[in-house]
Amino acid sequence: MRIFFLNVLFFALASCSQPGKDQELNSIDKEDVVTESNGIQAVVLEYGSGEFGYQILENGKLLIDQQHIPAVQGLKRFKTREEAQRLGEHVKSMIEKGIMPPTVSINDLDSLYISY
Numbered sequence: 001m002r003i004f005f006l007n008v009l010f011f012a013l014a015s016c017s018q019p020g021k022d023q024e025l026n027s028i029d030k031e032d033v034v035t036e037s038n039g040i041q042a043v044v045l046e047y048g049s050g051e052f053g054y055q056i057l058e059n060g061k062l063l064i065d066q067q068h069i070p071a072v073q074g075l076k077r078f079k080t081r082e083e084a085q086r087l088g089e090h091v092k093s094m095i096e097k098g099i100m101p102p103t104v105s106i107n108d109l110d111s112l113y114i115s116y
Contacts (some may be wrong), residue, residue, distance in 0.1 A: 041058075042054060044081050083112075083114045092106065
């Protein structure tokens with residue numbers, strides 16, 4: 001079980017990369033900011049292909065750039081803005097509770113109704 005969580009953590013950190021040329025992001029607008037409290041923002045981003053990801057920022061500083069669904073094999077993006085929003089808010093909530101780094105499991109994805 002411990003190895004599973006270490007693998008999930010490794011994958012989550014490995015997938016937090018900067019977008020490449022083929023992963024151009026639209027600019028961040030105010031309507032992209034899903035929630036903000038205590039200086040922590042969850043921002044949903046849309047990729048040119050109509051798929052989604054999210055970022056978590058603290059006082060404007062990037063903490064997490066989640067371009068792919070964590071905890072699943074492969075590089076799959078969120079299919080809807082709402083799914084990215086639900087997980088972004090969940091991760092933001094963990095950070096606000098002092099859970100750092102936040103980890104996401106398959107059970108979390110299932111409980112938040114995120115398709116993968």
